[in-house]
Amino acid sequence: MKEGFSKVRNCALANALAYMNLIEQWGSGFPRIFRDCRDYGLKEPEIIDFEGDLRVNLYRRTDQTTDQTGRTDQTGINLPVNLTDKENIVLTYLQKRPDSTQQKIAAATSMSLGTIKYHTKKLQEKGCLQRIGTHRKGSWGVILK
Incomplete structure (x- = not known):
């Protein structure tokens, strides 16, 4: 799957999506997911195949900081609070x-x-x-x- 090999599981659905131009190209989804995660510095996604079912675990950044209220700053830096x-x-x-x-x-x-x-x-x-x-x-x- 990482390499972009596409295994069609439902031919009728795949043909309908291709006919409606909702598919860019066959087998491009997982390689793009892996590339984007790598580009954003995220941990590589985990793909698990359950004999016909598929699960993809995506991971978020771990360098986030949490303040005393439990809120997290996505950049890893706690910004000062501006008060009126x-x-x-x-x-x-x-x-x-x-x-x-x-x-x-x-x-x-x-x-x-x-x-x-x-x-x-x-x-x-x-x-x-x-x-x-x-x-x-x-x-x-x-x-x-």
Whole structure:
């Protein structure tokens, strides 16, 4: 299979795909997969034949880094998190008063409740803020980067 030898398993399907011009050429798929993996510096794919069934194991890069929130940076470099002014205001307030509700944050910062909900969600997605406990009796954990 690596060399590009093609074994047609379903002649009717192969002929139909060729007729519709959905096949570029016979036997080119696996060599292209191996070439592309090699070009991207990935581990060589593993092809397993189960007497008629076929499985291809593709591998991803192993030089990825994972930050404390479990997110992975595909380049292997953790990029700094860019925060808006409003996000900085919310984080600063929550560092002092982690048990505040979103309504209290809105009142103290003179922002609307909708704005606070939006920015707390964005801060959680960026990994700078997490909710500890339940929504009713929990508190906010600020994660400094």
